[in-house]
Amino acid sequence: MSKTIVKNKKIKKSKGEVIFDVVVYILATLFCVYCLYPFAIILGSSFETEANFATHGFAIIPKEFTTKAYKMVLGDGQIFKAYGVTIFVTVVGTLISMLLTITMAYPLSLKKIKYRNVVTFFVYFTMLFNGGLVPTYLLVSKTLNMKNNIFVLIIPVAFGAWNMFLMRNFFAGIPTELAESAYMDGANDFQILRKIILPVSVPGIATISLFYALGYWNQWFNAMLYIESSDLFPLQYLLMRMLRTVDAMKEMARTTGVAMGEIPANSLRMATTVVAIGPIVLLYPYAQRYFTSGLTVGAIKG
């Protein structure tokens, strides 16, 4: 890439080339504006005084600036709790997911495991066919009786076949000599995985962990199905309830001691949204390269 840049500078640009450049920059910038506009709306209206929504509507630049909504977010026990639930689910969930994924992916990446094709098919088949919503719902809520348990947000979604195959591909790319020499020195498979394979697989582990963590952070479906107690609502589900139900706002009025009519519903929704995407915005620039690399490695045949 850098070579072509140098070359382009040497060639004197024709009129057509200049127009081409301008069009390229305009298109890219327009798309970025399209991507950023919703965030600007969310951020701007989170600082808006509530009365202005009815008269002026949502805006990027608030008519009357106020931080009332954020004070409520910080003062509201429920949003704090939801934040705690989401952080717990993301951290513990990602750990459990990685444990299940690595312990499956590593053996399946080894040629010496004779039954690896059987196990691979056992996992792969679940990507082609699944029981669907009702049987899963009955299993989790009735048979396993996991309703209103924080682990219902983790265990039923703890393992992703696609992520496991990605991880396996990462492991398969490690030269076998590394493990073999350790094997000669008398190390067992568990030690080899822990001391040799994992340290050289950090980029792969980071990628897969980020995929899982993001999934947990953005999850709301299982909460909607299995959680009834508002103490265990994760942030995303709380957001959904704030948008859809009056109950959520009533609950907030109760916990903050603000009269129902006084609640800045619109700006509060947006402020909660800001709080919910904040960590992703902050971490994303560092994590981006892992996501991209994960996607391109995923192109390797499974």
Next chain:
Amino acid sequence: MKNRKDVKHAGGAFREGVHELWKNKTLYAMMLPTIVWVAVFCYVPMYGVMIAFKKFSYKEGIWGSPSVGFKNFEFLFHYKGVGRIFFNTIFLNILFIATGTILSIVLALVFVEIKNKVYNKVVQTIAIFPHFVSWTVVAMFLSGIIGGSGTLTKWIIENGGNDPKFYNNPSWWPLILVLLKIWQGAGYGTIVYVAAITGFDQEMYEAARVDGATRLQTITKITLPLLKTTAIMLTIMSIGKIFSGDFGMIYAVIGDTSQLYPTTDVIDTFVYRALRQLNNLGMSTATSLFQSLVGLVMVFATNAITKKVEPDAAIF
């Protein structure tokens, strides 16, 4: 005699199996927890698809509930508006695939032509980011744009238009959903194409430039023809999933707004509603079983096509 030989043979295979398991016992033991997880959370629900052929009652459970043959399927196919649901699922997916593919390719072409390194990085970072935001957040800002006090709604009214009442008018929604899908996925979709384009032999481009080709010509004559296989591949793969609706998106954005069902209700939201609102577990299961089976056929069909078009890219 013969029998004993068979037994001995089977015993040999069994012993060999035990030997293999014992030899690599650490590795097999390592896999065990995940195998158990897959068995419980993937295979047990597969057994549960029997509900599709039963008149299910909680009291009697899956096994004990009386069998009704294909009654649930009959009920499903005679259900009012079910054709519309199947149509919406496929129609929306076709819209998503077509617009997503075209935009991702155009954006990828644009991104690789931005030679300013810093701007290039900034633009791609911004374009990919929406993919990592949940659909609930999308639903939130959408209400701020096209809701009652939304920016767009207010703007239309201020400029003398009638209140468009977006949340009451289903005809807008295929367009709105497409715009949201583009917002969320088009930038992310460029990753594969950008990777493909930067992987192309750069000497080809240099040779073309020396021969006096403009950059637009190198795009139409070199890049696009080379991208064709990638694009066809990805399209075929998404066609395999054409029968599954994006529940996460549609339910988060539409919710239970029944006025919008005519254009937005898809199989997956219907399955959910059949469980939670209609409380018809038999029909709900029958619908997802039907969907799974069609999906399975689609995957095998598209894979067979892929094998013909681009053998390396076939999944199996």
